Every structure is written in C-alpha cells, then in structure tokens.
Amino acid sequence: TWATAPEQNADRFEVQRSSNGRDYKTIGSVAATGTTSTGHDYAFEDAQPLAGVSYYRLRQVDTDGTAQLSQDATVTLSGAAIVAALSTYPQPFAADLNLTVAAPTAGAATVDVIDLTGRRVLSHVLPVVAGTTTLALPGASSLAPGAYVVRVTLPGGAALRQRIVKE
Secondary structure (H helix, E strand, O other), rough: OEEEOOOOOOEEEEEEEEEOOHHHHHEEEEEEOHHHHHOOOOOOOOOOOOEEEEEEEEEEOOOOOOEEEEOEEEEEEOOOEEEEEEEEEOOOOOOOOOOEEEEOOOOOEOOOOOOOOOEEEEEEEEEEEEEEEEEEOOOOHOOOOEEEEEEEEEOOOHHHHHEEEEO
C-alpha cells in the first residue's frame, strides 16, 4: 500500500520488483486518480512474491509520459509470510513523514532517525501490530533539511533501515 499527496496529471503507478536492488522488472500497474486536491491511498498485491529479500519501488508515470521513481522498500519473506518490511512516504518530505511497518509480532518498536555523521537526532518508541502499521513520525518536521536514515527496531530485535530526505 502507499499514499500520495495531491496529484497532478498522474496516469499510473508501475510496481517494480528486484531480487538484488539493481535490476527491476515491472510486475503490475495501478491506475492513478489523475489530478486531485487531496491525497489518495493505493494498493497492489504481489501475486508471486519471491522468497528471501526483495526490493520494491514505484514508477509514477504522468499523462505526458514523464516518470519518477520512488525509493526502494525492502521486504523479507520466509516462504510466503512477511517477516518484516519498512517503507516511508512522502519522499522527500517537507513536514510530516509516515512510516509503514510490517511486523511479525505486535509490541513496541523503537524508531531512530540518524544523520549522516551517525548521530541519533530523533528517537521514539511506538506501538506496532502484527501485520501492517502506518505511523506518523513525531518530530519529523523539526529536522534540518538533508539526508537521514530511519531505523526501526521491531519487537524481537529485527532492525529495518530506510534512507529519507527532508526538504
């Protein structure tokens, strides 16, 4: 699942998957709403997920043919069950940052934002459910513009990382 900010001339979202983080194939497409004054939620289910680590990204194609790629989302599958996954949106972000976390068990997750010098600049303990949880990251708007890494440590100790950019 993913959510958009208001859209302008959006035609479709192509869902792309890679087993190595470099070579992507389009595995499906979702029609975009077009032009909207509010955000919109979308969903796509990979009918044939790969075992192990997979990388997913979106290719947003506008009505004029221009396209933009999202950041990668990493998903780890054990057989057909999701072990853990993290995605962030919007990217880049100006004020609010949302995290979508897939966790195998419910409990408290530690969310740290780390700057490029390795310094932790934000830290929160937030609840997650077994399955998918979407969270707004408190304090994201106070970050200085630049690149960071968000690290989510799940109940049980699995750690997920995603690069984020503050405008």
